[in-house]
Amino acid sequence: MQQSPTLEDELKRAHRALRLLSASNRTLLRASDETTLLHDVCRIAVEVGGYALSWIGYTEQDNEAGILPVAYYGNDDAFQKAVDRSKVIGEHHQCAITTAIQTGTMQLGQPLFASPSFKLPKEPPQRSCQSAIALPLRVDAEVIGALAIYAPEADSFNDDEVRLLDELASDLSFGIATIRLRKAHERANARNHHLAYYDALTNLPNRNYLSELLRDTLDEASKKGRQLALMLLDLNYLREINESYGHGTGDQILVQVAQKLGELVGEESIVARFGGDDFIILCEDAGQERLAELAKHLLAAIRQPFSVNNRIISIGGSIGIALYPHDAANPGDLLSRADLAMAKVKESGNGYCFYQSEMTEQLSRKLELAHRLESALSADLLQLFYQPKVELYAGQIVGAEALLRWNDPVLGWVSPEEFIAVAEERGLMTEIGEWVLRTACQHLTQWKQQGVKCYGRMAINVSPRQLEDPYYVERVVRVLEETGVSPACIELELTESCLMKDPERMFAILAELRWLGFSIALDDFGTGYSSLAYLKRFPIDTLKIDQAFVRNMLNDNNDRAIIATILAMAQQLGLQTVAEGVETEDQRHALLHLGCVIAQGYYFCRPQPAAEYTEMRLTRSSMLAEPFARAA
Ligand code: C2E
Ligand code: MG
Ligand code: MG
Numbered sequence: 001m002q003q004s005p006t007l008e009d010e011l012k013r014a015h016r017a018l019r020l021l022s023a024s025n026r027t028l029l030r031a032s033d034e035t036t037l038l039h040d041v042c043r044i045a046v047e048v049g050g051y052a053l054s055w056i057g058y059t060e061q062d063n064e065a066g067i068l069p070v071a072y073y074g075n076d077d078a079f080q081k082a083v084d085r086s087k088v089i090g091e092h093h094q095c096a097i098t099t100a101i102q103t104g105t106m107q108l109g110q111p112l113f114a115s116p117s118f119k120l121p122k123e124p125p126q127r128s129c130q131s132a133i134a135l136p137l138r139v140d141a142e143v144i145g146a147l148a149i150y151a152p153e154a155d156s157f158n159d160d161e162v163r164l165l166d167e168l169a170s171d172l173s174f175g176i177a178t179i180r181l182r183k184a185h186e187r188a189n190a191r192n193h194h195l196a197y198y199d200a201l202t203n204l205p206n207r208n209y210l211s212e213l214l215r216d217t218l219d220e221a222s223k224k225g226r227q228l229a230l231m232l233l234d235l236n237y238l239r240e241i242n243e244s245y246g247h248g249t250g251d252q253i254l255v256q257v258a259q260k261l262g263e264l265v266g267e268e269s270i271v272a273r274f275g276g277d278d279f280i281i282l283c284e285d286a287g288q289e290r291l292a293e294l295a296k297h298l299l300a301a302i303r304q305p306f307s308v309n310n311r312i313i314s315i316g317g318s319i320g321i322a323l324y325p326h327d328a329a330n331p332g333d334l335l336s337r338a339d340l341a342m343a344k345v346k347e348s349g350n351g352y353c354f355y356q357s358e359m360t361e362q363l364s365r366k367l368e369l370a371h372r373l374e375s376a377l378s379a380d381l382l383q384l385f386y387q388p389k390v391e392l393y394a395g396q397i398v399g400a401e402a403l404l405r406w407n408d409p410v411l412g413w414v415s416p417e418e419f420i421a422v423a424e425e426r427g428l429m430t431e432i433g434e435w436v437l438r439t440a441c442q443h444l445t446q447w448k449q450q451g452v453k454c455y456g457r458m459a460i461n462v463s464p465r466q467l468e469d470p471y472y473v474e475r476v477v478r479v480l481e482e483t484g485v486s487p488a489c490i491e492l493e494l495t496e497s498c499l500m501k502d503p504e505r506m507f508a509i510l511a512e513l514r515w516l517g518f519s520i521a522l523d524d525f526g527t528g529y530s531s532l533a534y535l536k537r538f539p540i541d542t543l544k545i546d547q548a549f550v551r552n553m554l555n556d557n558n559d560r561a562i563i564a565t566i567l568a569m570a571q572q573l574g575l576q577t578v579a580e581g582v583e584t585e586d587q588r589h590a591l592l593h594l595g596c597v598i599a600q601g602y603y604f605c606r607p608q609p610a611a612e613y614t615e616m617r618l619t620r621s622s623m624l625a626e627p628f629a630r631a632a
Contacts, residue, residue, distance in 0.1 A: 013156060013158055014158065014160040019049060020044060021168050023044045024040075024041050027040045028172070028175040032182075033179065035071070042071045042072060046074050052075065052152045053072075053073070054073055055148050056145060057101070067098060095134075096134035099134070100135060101136060101143055106134070106162065107133070108133050109134075129152060130156070131150070131156040133149050134148045136169065137169060139173060140177065144176070149165065201251055201254055207274055209272070210270075211331060214230075214282065214331035214335075217282060221325075228285050229321055229322070229323050232278060232342050233317050234278050234342055235253075235254075235278075235302070236316045236317055236318070238250055252306075252309070254273075260301050265294070269282060281298070285326075295319045298319065299318075302315065318342055319351075320344070320355065321355065322337035322338040323354075327357075340359040366422055370422050374426075377428065383405045383406070385402075388400050388604060389578055390623045392591055392592050394622060395622035396623070398455055399459060399598075402436060402440040402461070423463075430475075433466040434475055436461070442483055444485050444489055445484060447617070462492050462493060462498070464494075467498055487517035491521050492521070493523040493544065494520065496522060497528050507538060511539050520541050522535075522544065524546040526545060526546045526566060540575060543575050543576070545577060549563050550582055550601075551583075553591075576597075577596055578598045578599060579598070580599070580601065581601050581602075583603050587601075
């Protein structure tokens with residue numbers, strides 16, 4: 001028979017619970033990890049509280065009746081082994097802990113292994129544990145498990161002790177909840193950090209992170225006297241791929257490109273996604289030759305066809321390279337210089353290009369031009385000059401070409417080639433092109449009123465950008481209607497590149513213009529890449545032989561042969577020809593000899609402002625100088 005505990009025993013028990021509570025509170029405050037916290041509380045229960053054994057079981061999420069032991073401390077190896085073996089204690093083990101979990105209330109009773117269904121392998125260890133208390137652990141009002149403490153004495157745990165241990169269980173619950181919340185925050189922060197710093201698609205550092213990486217890497221390089229190279233890789237055709245095959249396909253190509261880049265550049269290098277179809281590679285400056293090799297290598301890898309959704313897709317790229325500290329001393333300048341170098345590559349097609357200081361000068365000139373051109377346009381400071389097209393034999397004017405001029409109050413005369421390129425980049429060509437057509441038509445109307453005989457058509461140059469406008473034809477027609485000029489008076493000059501970009505669409509536009517009464521000339525012929533098959537198919541009236549061939553035709557047999565071939569081909573196709581850039585009587589003579597009928601050039605007349613051109617037309621019947629003039 002058991003003796004009832006003395007007052008001294010009672011005090012001792014309450015005191016050990018109190019010691020346990022204060023020690024475990026200190027642990028709770030320091031705890032950063034749930035497993036360690038659970039283990040520490042069990043250990044303190046035994047070491048500080050003087051209990052025989054303590055363990056914590058969690059409910060199994062997918063097994064309502066199961067309890068998973070998650071922490072254990074005590075001098076009872078047999079229990080440890082038994083728990084390890086069974087791992088999950090099912091409902092058939094009715095004892096204090098299972099009841100505490102099921103009912104959500106504190107239980108006093110038998111230790112787990114005193115349960116009749118709990119089979120221990122060898123000698124039962126009940127000797128060291130006579131009584132048990134099980135206290136439910138709650139997180140967010142849900143019972144997640146229980147803390148079991150076993151005492152060596154039977155009928156241990158008086159009221160004071162129970163109250164203190166209950167407090168311990170609530171503190172432990174609070175500790176667990178706090179750690180879980182903190183972990184959840186940490187995970188969310190980590191996820192947010194990843195989203196903020198890495199590109200979700202390619203998993204490469206994104207633009208934000210890149211600027212940090214660049215700053216830190218450049219700082220470190222500066223301290224160590226290291227030199228770096230920044231490559232800006234721009235992919236071709238990604239927009240077209242997105243438009244034709246969908247963004248999913250474009251995304252997969254980006255992922256594959258990112259993988260390839262990661263594999264090809266060394267571990268030391270940084271690969272980042274700069275946004276859109278641009279990637280950055282930051283690597284050691286191993287000298288121009290080695291960098292050029294790397295750039296070629298990367299471009300070759302990207303040129304390899306990609307296989308996406310059972311499609312084989314080819315995509316190329318361009319690389320601009322800027323060196324630190326040679327080209328720029330800070331991340332922003334380094335990036336913009338690589339960008340400038342890349343823009344240079346794009347002008348000439350694919351490949352790579354190292355930054356050169358002239359590029360910065362060119363850029364600032366371009367920026368100034370763009371700015372001043374916009375003001376010139378709104379202040380009506382552009383002008384049209386006219387150059388006659390001349391019949392070579394008698395020198396009669398058989399048409400004219402309108403040529404744009406800009407005399408800026410600050411920059412002076414700016415060549416049309418230079419400012420038209422800027423206007424094209426800035427999207428100003430639609431507006432400028434319309435101004436040119438309107439002004440030329442207004443002059444034609446004035447000449448008619450003044451009695452100036454306007455034989456032949458007025459040639460108007462058309463930029464490829466104008467033709468991208470879906471309303472191009474409507475615009476042209478509206479201007480002619482407003483100025484009262486017939487399409488029969490106008491020839492539109494296009495370049496070969498205009499035709500080849502989207503031949504089907506161009507075919508439709510030209511056919512419509514032709515049907516309306518315009519004639520179509522192919523400007524600078526021989527310098528582009530027209531397919532002869534297209535040439536035959538396109539509704540074209542005139543080929544303008546590029547002045548480069550005329551320039552050298554007297555001393556370069558090849559150029560003369562090219563002119564002869566163009567003339568023969570044009571005759572076969574029923575097209576007219578105009579030779580551009582005739583500057584001497586010998587050239588006129590040679591062209592006549594080859595069978596060319598019409599030409600333009602300084603030999604006959606430089607482009608003239610409208611007033612001078614009017615005057616000339618009123619006073620001269622032939623554009624040939626006196627000794628060569630012939631009767632028409
Ligand atoms: P283009 O259409 O081939 O115009 C002929 C160019 O050759 C003109 O240069 C003209 O001044 C020049 N030229 C004429 N005869 C001779 C000659 O005997 N020797 C030499 N060396 N050059 C001669 P310009 O006016 O500087 O125009 C250059 C280019 O700018 C034009 O080439 C055309 O592509 C473009 N352009 C000019 N005006 C316009 C325009 O209104 N709209 C568009 N889109 N482009 C224009
Ligand atoms: Mg032209
Ligand atoms: Mg030309």
